[in-house]
Amino acid sequence: MTKQVKQLDRVIIRFAGDSGDGMQLTGDRFTQETASFGNDLSTLPNFPAEIRAPQGTLPGVSSFQVHFADHDILTPGDAPDVLVAMNPAALRANLGDLPKGATIVVDSHDFTSRNLSKAGYTENPLETDALAEFAVHSYDLTDMTVEAVKEFGLSRKDAGRAKNMFALGLVSWMYGRPTEPTVTFLERRFAKAPDIRDANVTAFRAGWYFGETTEAFVVQYEVKPAPMPPGVYRNITGNLALAYGLVAGSTQSGLPLFLGSYPITPASDILHELSKHKRFGVTTFQAEDEIAGIGAALGASFAGSLGVTTTSGPGIALKSETIGLAVMTELPLVVVDVQRGGPSTGLPTKTEQADLLQAMFGRNGESPVPIVAPRSPADCFDAAVEAARIAVTYRTPVMLLSDGMLANGSEPWRIPEVEDLPRIEPGFATEPNHQTTNAKGETVEEFWPYLRDEDTLARPWAVPGTKGLEHRIGGLEKGDGHGNISYDPTNHDFMVRTRQAKVDRIAESLPPLEVDDPSGKARVLVLGWGSTYGPIGAAVRRARTAGLEVAQVHLRHLNPFPQDLGDILKSYDAVMVPEMNLGQLSMLLRARYLVDVVGYNYVRGLPLKAAELASAITDLVEATTGETPSSVSDGHQAPAAVKESVR
């Protein structure tokens, strides 16, 4: 039968099931199909910290949200248009996020009294009017899967496992996704288990045919490809892009990459990824603890490698003393913090950006460390290259602040040409740099490890094996120039100021900030950093669509701040700073520029919601200018935003 095809400009789908149901894989496959189709997209995986929480319970629900469109989009979306729920718990856990009229595709197989009660239902919502506000497609997907794959002779349990592929096939049909990438993927993944491979491919196809043939689905939707700049694209997660960026930092500097790391969520994937790339001369050292991870990385830096350590907030706490040693010894080191909910163990699998002040100040003494933050999953690549540039050029540890949303979220990435990547010059010291006169009146050539470059204030990097440049470094205060231990009060004051001046000087190498203020008339600026780029951009667009004038600036460099930031802040009547913390950037801006910024702060372990933020921006524009917009709502209910001054 011929089905009606409806055009949509964007769709948000959330796949939800038990953590053993393969929802991350299902979401990832749908994303790959969507990417190869040419839509712009953004994804948000959401999973419990427990590997396998008790089956069928609310804590065990794992989900994957994908937002795709025929135009450029910035966020994984606030609320799903479609929920695919594989069991009662998945339905219950996600129902509250659905707007009225949303579509629900549900596997009714597990809606037994036992599983309903595990999910906290007293009656079966599929049999009451509990879902009356939604378009519900309820089928026993599990039974249909088992029936479809019975020829392969799998046990009922194994056969039922392919139900995620059946659901994927069905949803792929609904949105006209290409099927070849998934079939190829399944053939590769299960190459060694032919019956599992065949069962999955068959279930996937059966799901597609079910959508195509059954009268239950009368409409197929189409989301046309998004116009994008020419180039070769791939879909990429933040952790993968960050790992590639580190490899690029190594090849572009000619320094072998040494990663010292200890596994921690959500950073471990960077360790896993880099361990595959030994052909680039990458060494990955899984250390006995966080401290040894960074210690070995610093040792490798002393030896002339690009030392890197990767972790999350709790690991940064343990590494702090060694970061201080890197500040004192002035050796290059990249410290990656994939931020998660805190304090303490906090929310290991959820996102947050509350480690900014830890990165900035979390060490004893005056211990300045440059900070770089990527703004989207694909941007993790460029941010990692930039962190390597600063570390090597200025001989300093650099904090690279990613977060859980960037790490696991994905988006299309236009793959750069290798020849367009920046070169990084290590400029190793090779000969003595200072002359003295000895007791006999002869001139003697010496190497002074703390004699600085006039432009960058960086000290020379002389690696062991370089003849005549033998020297000792360490954590004790150094005498200016010669670098021997010095307890001299004036010298200490001078060295403290010099280390700060060196970090401040990085600002001279930064490009001017990009101010997005289309009319040039905005009186309100929204300023952000890190992964809030997407929600802020989406919210600013909504406000502009509603007729408001709003400017947007996003910071990549948090320390030092770009040189033009102060003037930009002072040129607006009001500045809003949205953050997934209680106002950490706000505090830094207020302290540095004496600008009374307005915080917009949520720490829910999830990205900021664009609709709520748009509403808060609207309020601020109104309060500042007296204008009233037409409407910023797009049909999604926006709860009152938390607006407060800092802390």
Place this chain on the structure above:
Amino acid sequence: MTTESLPFPGLQHVPATEVPQTGKDFSSDQEVRWCPGCGDYAVLKAVQSFLPDLGLRRENIVFISGIGCSSRFPYYLDTYGMHSIHGRAPAIATGLATARDDLSVWVVTGDGDALSIGGNHLIHALRRNVNMTILLFNNRIYGLTKGQYSPTSELGKVTKSTPMGSLDNPFNPVSLALGAEGTFVARTVDSDRKHLTAVLSAAAAHRGTSFVEIYQNCPIFNDGAFDAVKDNDTKADALIPLVHGEPIRFGAPGEDGLGAKGVVRDPATGGLRIAEVAEVGADAVLVHDAHADDPTTAFALSRLTDPGHLHKAPIGIFRQVDHVSYDDQARGQITTARAGHEDTALELDALLHSGDTWTVA
């Protein structure tokens, strides 16, 4: 003491010097600032005079230390060096030794640095068998912080922080190193220059982690801790020298000219005990086998050390076995992976394009 000849396997990739060196070449211009009479001076002197014998380029030698009196050591040697942070020297040295096979890497640490705050890094460096030599200066006290008990201080020790006596059982560093799968484990004494140099030489020769405990006197906060093993009147009965292939005999000479005491197996416990050779017969005395792969006997020898006030201690090489080192394997994996992939620009381009891609015209 070592059966290895130059160039040592432990230093096989380190370039040799073309110009003969002397101890003076290894002295830095920094004034040595330990307390008068400190055992560290003797070790420094021994190291400075022994390093030229290795025949290595000075610029390819690196000393890494932690925090404590002994950790000032690198400042006084004109090699590359890093005086790092408390307890972390083995971790830093692991990165250094893994990144470069052309360096001779030394760690200088103390009983507090290596066994308290840095215990974790020490045992993991040992089990990985990273190519480095760890010198543990054991003075059985905290010197730099002015006299608190250390993890090797005897039980009940009265110090500034334990006015009624310490409650901590001490570590036996040699037992600990053997338990951590150490492939080269030795003990020597600061005041015995000849023995010290022989042990250091064997340690440098070894490929993998070499662990050397050096009994070292702190004249200020723990003076006399090693008197029994250093005093000419008592040391013959206190020190039990271990020499590979030789029966373990010590004490005043017996009828056969060797020590009257010997180490024998105790059939009742399977352990070792000390006996009068005249009573048990020379054939019953254990012949030291440092190369035995099974560390059981080496461990039993380490237990002959007094845990309290030191009246008895074996010295020499307890264990020296050939096991593949972590850093050799790590570099080996990279060499294997690189073969045929040397063009990094090409490889990077291929990496960035891996997986599903699509083209927008």
